[in-house]
Amino acid sequence: MGRVLLLFLLLTPVIACTSRNQWGLPRVAVHAVSPDGRVVALVRNHPTIDPPDQSLALVDAAGNELELRRLSADQDWCKTVAWSGDSSTVAYLVQDLRLIVVDARAVTIVADHWLAEPRDYPPNRMASELAMSSDGREASFRLCVRGSGTRVDCGPRQSYAITRTD
Numbered sequence: 076m077g078r079v080l081l082l083f084l085l086l087t088p089v090i091a092c093t094s095r096n097q098w099g100l101p102r103v104a105v106h107a108v109s110p111d112g113r114v115v116a117l118v119r120n121h122p123t124i125d126p127p128d129q130s131l132a133l134v135d136a137a138g139n140e141l142e143l144r145r146l147s148a149d150q151d152w153c154k155t156v157a158w159s160g161d162s163s164t165v166a167y168l169v170q171d172l173r174l175i176v177v178d179a180r181a182v183t184i185v186a187d188h189w190l191a192e193p194r195d196y197p198p199n200r201m202a203s204e205l206a207m208s209s210d211g212r213e214a215s216f217r218l219c220v221r222g223s224g225t226r227v228d229c230g231p232r233q234s235y236a237i238t239r240t241d
Contacts, residue, residue: 104129105154109162112136114179116165118153127152131167131175133182141182144175150196157205157214164211164237171201171221174214176237185239191218203229212237 106117113136121128128148134140146153146169155168164185167175172193176186190202202216213236219229 105156107156107158107165109158109165109179110160111162113162114165116156116158116167116177116179118156118167123148125149129153131177133165133177133179143177143182143184155205157207159207159211160209161211164207166205166207166214168202168205170198171203172198174202174205174235176211176214176239178211178239186237188235190216190233190235197221204232 102120104118104120106115108115115134117132117134119130119132119142120126121130126149127146129152130145131143131153132140133143151169151173153167153169155171157166157168158164158179163178163180165177165179167177169175170193172190174186174188174190175184176188177183178185191198191200199221200218201221203219205214205216207214213234215232215234217229217232
């Protein structure tokens with residue numbers, strides 16, 4: 076009993092001084108089910124002293140998870156995922172400005188492209204309202220000033236053609 080109490084007293088300050096993000100919680104930061112319901116695209120959080128530490132993954136109907144890419148710890152984050160209407164393609168928006176596109180059938184990354192020049196860290200601009208075309212060949216978005224919180228600081232809708240050779 077004494078060892079358990081001692082362990083509790085030693086660990087309580089450590090646990091109290093850490094955030095949910097440092098424990099990798101929530102385990103799934105973002106998820107999106109494909110339109111056909113067969114695949115889930117997700118962003119997984121991992122425990123770390125200095126978050127974020129995330130990975131991009133796909134989970135099939137049988138529950139098999141395949142990690143596509145581990146993002147750079149303490150630098151990259153993802154909070155937006157968008158599917159094409161035909162479920163062939165999924166896009167992850169990293170740092171709110173870098174588009175990582177995955178062929179969901181081949182389970183491979185087919186494009187990795189900055190939608191605008193990242194001049195600062197975090198980038199001073201961000202893409203919002205990300206959407207994929209029905210056939211997965213194009214992404215559309217609006218570039219906004221980071222932190223403005225108003226539509227006035229967003230530009231018109233733009234398109235990016237997925238060339239699958241980026």
